[in-house]
Amino acid sequence: MSESATENEVRLLAGGDIGRRFIPLEYLPAGSDEYSLRNTQVVPPAGGWRALRSDEVETLVKNNNYADNWDHFLVSDPFDPGQVKNNRFYGLIRLGRIQHQTLEFHDLQMPVGITNSLIMSADIGDDCAVHDVHYLAHTIVGNRCILFNLDEVHTTNHAKFGNGTIKDGEPESVRVWLDVMNEAGSRCIMPFDGMLSADAYLWAKYRDDHALINALKSMTQARVDSRRGYYATIGDHCVIKNSRILKDVKVGSHCYIKGANKLKNLTINSSADEPSQIGEGVELVNGIIGYGCHIFYGCKAVRFLLGDNSHLKYGARLINSFLGDNSTISCCEVLNNLIFPAHEQHHNNSFLVASLVLGQSNIAAGATIGSNHNSRANDNEIVAGRGFWPGLSTSLKHSSRFASFVLIAKADYPAELDIPLPFALVNNNYSLDRLEVTPAFWWIHNMYALARNTWKFHDRDRRARKTQHIEFSYLAPDTAEELIRAIELLEQWAGRDTLHDPESRLDEEPLPVEGLERARRPTVILRARRGYHAYRRMLEFYGANALLDYLERNPEASSETLAGNVGTGASREWVNLGGQLAPATAVDRLRDNVRAGTLTSWEAIHERYDELWREYPIERARHAYALLCRVRQVHRIDRREFELILDGALETQSYIEQQVYETRRKDFDNPFRAVTFRSAEEMTATIGTIEENDFVGRVREETHRFAERVRAVRDR
Numbered sequence: 001m002s003e004s005a006t007e008n009e010v011r012l013l014a015g016g017d018i019g020r021r022f023i024p025l026e027y028l029p030a031g032s033d034e035y036s037l038r039n040t041q042v043v044p045p046a047g048g049w050r051a052l053r054s055d056e057v058e059t060l061v062k063n064n065n066y067a068d069n070w071d072h073f074l075v076s077d078p079f080d081p082g083q084v085k086n087n088r089f090y091g092l093i094r095l096g097r098i099q100h101q102t103l104e105f106h107d108l109q110m111p112v113g114i115t116n117s118l119i120m121s122a123d124i125g126d127d128c129a130v131h132d133v134h135y136l137a138h139t140i141v142g143n144r145c146i147l148f149n150l151d152e153v154h155t156t157n158h159a160k161f162g163n164g165t166i167k168d169g170e171p172e173s174v175r176v177w178l179d180v181m182n183e184a185g186s187r188c189i190m191p192f193d194g195m196l197s198a199d200a201y202l203w204a205k206y207r208d209d210h211a212l213i214n215a216l217k218s219m220t221q222a223r224v225d226s227r228r229g230y231y232a233t234i235g236d237h238c239v240i241k242n243s244r245i246l247k248d249v250k251v252g253s254h255c256y257i258k259g260a261n262k263l264k265n266l267t268i269n270s271s272a273d274e275p276s277q278i279g280e281g282v283e284l285v286n287g288i289i290g291y292g293c294h295i296f297y298g299c300k301a302v303r304f305l306l307g308d309n310s311h312l313k314y315g316a317r318l319i320n321s322f323l324g325d326n327s328t329i330s331c332c333e334v335l336n337n338l339i340f341p342a343h344e345q346h347h348n349n350s351f352l353v354a355s356l357v358l359g360q361s362n363i364a365a366g367a368t369i370g371s372n373h374n375s376r377a378n379d380n381e382i383v384a385g386r387g388f389w390p391g392l393s394t395s396l397k398h399s400s401r402f403a404s405f406v407l408i409a410k411a412d413y414p415a416e417l418d419i420p421l422p423f424a425l426v427n428n429n430y431s432l433d434r435l436e437v438t439p440a441f442w443w444i445h446n447m448y449a450l451a452r453n454t455w456k457f458h459d460r461d462r463r464a465r466k467t468q469h470i471e472f473s474y475l476a477p478d479t480a481e482e483l484i485r486a487i488e489l490l491e492q493w494a495g496r497d498t499l500h501d502p503e504s505r506l507d508e509e510p511l512p513v514e515g516l517e518r519a520r521r522p523t524v525i526l527r528a529r530r531g532y533h534a535y536r537r538m539l540e541f542y543g544a545n546a547l548l549d550y551l552e553r554n555p556e557a558s559s560e561t562l563a564g565n566v567g568t569g570a571s572r573e574w575v576n577l578g579g580q581l582a583p584a585t586a587v588d589r590l591r592d593n594v595r596a597g598t599l600t601s602w603e604a605i606h607e608r609y610d611e612l613w614r615e616y617p618i619e620r621a622r623h624a625y626a627l628l629c630r631v632r633q634v635h636r637i638d639r640r641e642f643e644l645i646l647d648g649a650l651e652t653q654s655y656i657e658q659q660v661y662e663t664r665r666k667d668f669d670n671p672f673r674a675v676t677f678r679s680a681e682e683m684t685a686t687i688g689t690i691e692e693n694d695f696v697g698r699v700r701e702e703t704h705r706f707a708e709r710v711r712a713v714r715d716r
Helices: 036-041 054-062 197-205 210-222 441-445 447-459 477-494 496-500 528-553 559-566 584-596 602-632 639-669 680-687 694-714
Strands: 073-075 088-095 102-105 108-111 113-115 118-124 129-133 139-141 146-154 232-234 239-251 256-258 262-268 283-289 300-306 311-313 317-323 328-330 333-339 351-357 382-384 400-402 425-429 434-438 511-513 523-525 574-577 580-583
Touching: 108 129, 108 146, 118 129, 139 146, 146 232, 197 210, 197 333, 197 351, 197 574, 197 584, 197 602, 210 584, 425 441, 441 447, 441 528, 447 639, 447 694, 477 496, 477 511, 477 523, 477 528, 477 574, 477 602, 496 528, 528 559, 528 602, 528 639, 528 694, 559 602, 559 639, 574 584, 574 602, 580 584, 580 602, 584 602, 602 639, 639 694
Parallel strands: 073 088, 088 118, 113 129, 118 139, 129 146, 139 232, 146 239, 232 239, 239 256, 239 262, 262 283, 283 300, 300 317, 311 328, 317 333, 333 351, 351 382, 382 400, 434 523
Antiparallel strands: 102 108, 425 434, 511 523, 574 580
16 A cells, blocks of 8 residues: 555654654543553662752753753663763653663673763663664663664554554554465464464464454454553663664563664564574564574564574575574575474575475475466465475475475476375486385485484474473374374285285385376385385384383383273374474364353463373373274283383384484495595594494483383383
8 A cells, every 4th residue: 555645744843842742642541641651661760760950960961962851851860970971862761870880791891871862752771871872762771781873763653563463543454464374365364472383373274264263363462452652672681783773673681683774563582591682784574583583694584473592594584474483594585484393494595485384394405395486376385294304406386295204305396296105205206207205215214314303303492481382203193193194005005915025026116106296297106115114113113102101201000001091082183283283183172262262362372282282191192002002903002012012112222223323324434425535534533433423322322221211111
């Protein structure tokens, strides 16, 4: 919508209005003034504020300070007017303690006080250094902050600080939406401070549930006071320097902002335990930034939400997207996405658009995923399960769907794909003009990377407050159900007897299948029998681990009581709720409660997530028990059966240890790895040896601990 002529004009106001009449008269509630909401945001100093003494006014004037009304210039004790020089003050100014002291942050030292600044209707806390701030208006600054060399820091009376809400008198058209998952806006969500990836998924996915969507919109609008006149806040111990524009920005404590170009309509969450940083050349508009985030070196983000402990670096562009916790995007362009936690995307020319990525993913350089340049419409989508990993320069066409931990070989894939086989390798074989899928490829050929994933994601989770619960294990109820489906498909395609026949040539001959690619060329499964038995082994290992975890958590239980403890009530369908796994029936019940008005706020929904997370271990154990009964074709797991399951799990853990070692050893045995070194000694000094590899040693220790855990349960 074009702006009116009035909005584009430079207006002439009365001289006495500068810094005042912040809120239009028609939006001032009866009995309130323009400072009423401001006063609710400020904690007065211990001794309160006081008016200036005449000698203090005299000193301030001698120091080349101007105020339009010194009676509206309030201070708290102690106040050293000699630390305030060359400033212009308008409106109601309230200052905290100012003494002859110095603030130091890293190598930056700044004297406490205010110099060379224009300040309009602001509160500044104790022991602050405000220097060369060319325009500071309608802002509340916390204690012990450094503001240095800033062009504009100000707030509008209708500031929303990145929330997708509107203020009194505003049209619906100004509301900020995030168009996630596709480019048509048909899955748009209203961002809000505290939004989790689970919330975004709940809102964007169930679009046919109109009552749910309307309830979510209402509770989001209700989170924020619609009255006009709230000031921007800068928390305690913040350092903001050498930056140009901060407009309608709420900054948490201990935040460090340096060299930013433009920050507008944002909430930047930050704390002493999880400080956030914004760096050079950054431009951010209409967003929510989580705790412990880092955004550096020319990044651009518009209409976005960044989860806790997530990072944008090296010119990354994030538009109309939700990036979950513990994620990093550098150099790339990312548009119209809902991305769950633990996502990695690096290197310059990567491109991701119109997708739902379920986390623990890694997008390689040159990937062109879901661009609408290869389709007729912009409302198509890609859905990628956990652990999605397309190779270098991979081009995919939407609409496509991928099971968990699918690895896609470098290629330009000409048609839509639907890959239901988890842990598989997908390859576009140009020479034979066919699509090839190798099931269980990760488990068989790259155990080092697969096993390291779980440890890596745990290790990189530096969140002090884990508000979004995340399942990091690659073997969990969601992937287990995918394994079951993959086993059924392989039996359907090849025949169960053939898959169990040791004389079968399925591992030497490709297995033709249909339905995985929207194309007329052949699609084949490679080494189907080997993948089939790997899937079965993975399932049993998942089940054994889940039951072992349950018995360790419940010392009163034993293998004899398993049937009574977890033998009933298993859920077969699971939902990845922003990284947290929950039975589909529980998510449906949550939606019912929102529609019925039982859950009336996002806080209540988050409490339900917490409840589901507490129930997750028992739900997973029930699922594992039912799954093991199905795979082993028994009605009940008694002590003898459980002993056999544990024996198989011990063998599998030993297999994992061996394969981690072997798959990593290939790198050291590769003769081409040695060509850049002048001697074996130089190579060892540079990259070490396989025996020195930290993760190989970690898995050995894990295997030893697993055996001890099994022994402890058996001894009950």
